Amino acid sequence: MSDTYAKLVGAPGPAQQLAKKLGLPRPARLRRTDPTSVDRPLTPGPVLVLSDAASTADADTVAEGLLAWDLDVHRDVRLPDHARWGAVVLVLTELPHPAALSAPAMQLGSVLRSLAPGARVVALSRRAPGPDTTTAPAVAAARAGVDGFVRSVAKELRNGATANGVVLADDVDVRAPSVRGALRFFLSARSAFVDGQLLPVVSGAGSEPADWARPLAGVVAVVTGAARGIGAEVVRVLARDGAHVLGVDVPAAGESLTSVMNEVHGVALQLDITAEDAAAHILDVARSRYGHLDVVVHNAGILRDKLLANMSAEKFDDLTAVNVTAPLRMNETFARPGVLGSPSTAPRIISLASTSGIAGNRGQTNYANAKAGLIGMTRALAGSLTDAGGTVNAVAPGFIETEMTASVPPVPRQVMRWASSLQQGGRPVDVAEAITFLASPQAGGIDGQVLRVCGQLQTGQ
Numbered sequence: 001m002s003d004t005y006a007k008l009v010g011a012p013g014p015a016q017q018l019a020k021k022l023g024l025p026r027p028a029r030l031r032r033t034d035p036t037s038v039d040r041p042l043t044p045g046p047v048l049v050l051s052d053a054a055s056t057a058d059a060d061t062v063a064e065g066l067l068a069w070d071l072d073v074h075r076d077v078r079l080p081d082h083a084r085w086g087a088v089v090l091v092l093t094e095l096p097h098p099a100a101l102s103a104p105a106m107q108l109g110s111v112l113r114s115l116a117p118g119a120r121v122v123a124l125s126r127r128a129p130g131p132d133t134t135t136a137p138a139v140a141a142a143r144a145g146v147d148g149f150v151r152s153v154a155k156e157l158r159n160g161a162t163a164n165g166v167v168l169a170d171d172v173d174v175r176a177p178s179v180r181g182a183l184r185f186f187l188s189a190r191s192a193f194v195d196g197q198l199l200p201v202v203s204g205a206g207s208e209p210a211d212w213a214r215p216l217a218g219v220v221a222v223v224t225g226a227a228r229g230i231g232a233e234v235v236r237v238l239a240r241d242g243a244h245v246l247g248v249d250v251p252a253a254g255e256s257l258t259s260v261m262n263e264v265h266g267v268a269l270q271l272d273i274t275a276e277d278a279a280a281h282i283l284d285v286a287r288s289r290y291g292h293l294d295v296v297v298h299n300a301g302i303l304r305d306k307l308l309a310n311m312s313a314e315k316f317d318d319l320t321a322v323n324v325t326a327p328l329r330m331n332e333t334f335a336r337p338g339v340l341g342s343p344s345t346a347p348r349i350i351s352l353a354s355t356s357g358i359a360g361n362r363g364q365t366n367y368a369n370a371k372a373g374l375i376g377m378t379r380a381l382a383g384s385l386t387d388a389g390g391t392v393n394a395v396a397p398g399f400i401e402t403e404m405t406a407s408v409p410p411v412p413r414q415v416m417r418w419a420s421s422l423q424q425g426g427r428p429v430d431v432a433e434a435i436t437f438l439a440s441p442q443a444g445g446i447d448g449q450v451l452r453v454c455g456q457l458q459t460g461q
Ligand code: NAI
Pocket: 224, 225, 226, 227, 228, 229, 230, 231, 248, 249, 250, 253, 271, 272, 273, 274, 298, 299, 300, 301, 302, 322, 352, 353, 354, 355, 396, 397, 398, 399, 400, 401, 402, 403, 404, 405
């Protein structure tokens, strides 16, 4: 879907000058993957690795790992001639006290004006402890402080640059596959619309793919609601990364479903996900065609917006049936041990939540109930697929330009775009990249989490 406003103010001319005078946002062009050369180059310039004094050894390890990806890695803030930093990686894994952030924070601040367009700032830190741990208060403060720091840096960046964090559990090493996998995702163009997010890595599970460009080789995935919008793009990106894909949609969307699935030589399955036997049906088709099913993406969803005072039970119930009851019922089959996965592929269940489910949204009590419900379901299923190397996660998109959001009236639609740090709506491909990352072997240590793809929407953080 084209964003007329972005086009007008993005091109030199009277509209751009007027927008500048009025102080209106002029969204930057985001650095997205080039379908012909995914991940090359991984960053738009050299990478600077900074750390606090206590985390130097981990920073050395991280720098070595970046060199192995053929990146131009530096430990000194002095910039090579005429270059602009493509990324800054802040290693803060042993931060002992909030005051110890000062030195790396000042170093980061000194290079922010020399970031390339679409640059990345990525922090590696440790999870702040819960109430029943023995971690010293200063360490807990330091860890929690990093979250606030990263979210604020994200709000100060311009030109399509983003800041995110990877948050390691206490026993997770910086070399763990999912630490490297998440770091690579955040550095790459795949994370264009992910901003101000802190992604926990809960275990050392997972593995690095043999080929980073095709991490899903041999994987079989199903995507519900695949005929258009985000679902169609998820199909394309999963296939680009090597997966065999089944696409599910209602019979009324059969024609566009077939055309999407033909693009990727996948299987089109006309099926209403509210059917009692939907999961069994999907499983039968996947097994007879490919022998196994590994990844389930619960993407199908509908909107039935109304203020609660005007809401009919029919609107509430129809939405609940598609958006949360159907995934819950299907997971009774898919989350059973031994159903998903194969000896060489690990299970994944990934649900489409929404920032409306996190922050709430006027006119969306039914939708927010369903989407927050999916987050609850995801957390409850965390750990349930661990024995098979599997994970259960959710992605929460913010405002994404699709036919679904095209039905939002123009003024609130524009306001939603401006409400994010990146000052624009995302594209279906941005959500698809996040889902595809969570489906990959290098995300095996990320379980029970919600990854927001919202350009750091100012609501519900
Ligand atoms: P869309 O309306 O463009 O596509 C949804 C697809 O689901 C359609 O092809 C539809 O036919 C299919 N579908 C609906 N009911 C079905 C059923 N009972 N059985 C099988 N298929 C069914 O929606 P969009 O925008 O692509 O959203 C996809 C998902 O992402 C939804 O779950 C939505 O709630 C979520 N989301 C979207 C956001 C956005 O800004 N577009 C923001 C946050 C979440």
